[in-house]
Amino acid sequence: MTNETLFKILAVVSPFAASGITYLLTLRSKKNEYLYQNRLPAFKEIASVLIRIRKYCAGKIADEMGAEFAPRFDENGSGLMFVSELADARQLNEIFLTDKSKSLLDAVDTQLNLLCHAEMSFFSASTREEGITYIGNAYSLLFEVVEGCLKGLYKEVGLPDK
DSSP states (O other), X not given: OOHHHHHHHHHXXXXXXXXXXXXXXXXXXXXXXXXXXXXXXXXXXXXXXXXHHHHHXXXXXXXXXXXXXXXXOOOOOOHHHHHHHHHXXXXXXXXXXXXXXXXXXXXXXXXXXXXXXHHHHHHHSSSHHHHHHHHTTHXXXXXXXXXXXXXXXXXXXXXXXX
């Protein structure tokens, strides 16, 4: 094969190769753009659940300290309700979550399940003092885990944390 023949073959093949590479790169770019566009609404939906959990914990911590009129105190909600809400939000937005986001949410889910057990122990206790020993600092731990998760999620979507 001479150089002239090789150049003729390359002249015919190179436009097809270039268009194929361009197509693959464009397809990948569109996929990344679609994921990025939908990651922010997914973040908003999950963050709203996490913020409600944080508000619930802050209210329960205030109640334990005897501040029933604290601005964040709210009787509505329970650990079990938040487990369901977080699971629903995760399922709806699972495709837009990174592995790091999923691990942060797993930590919140684990702590929420521990809180459910603590709340069941609290409500089944014979006296309030005995119940408080069961629940201990479960609300504080969950509050801290949720704060860490929110900061991690802010970082994941490129938003400054507070």
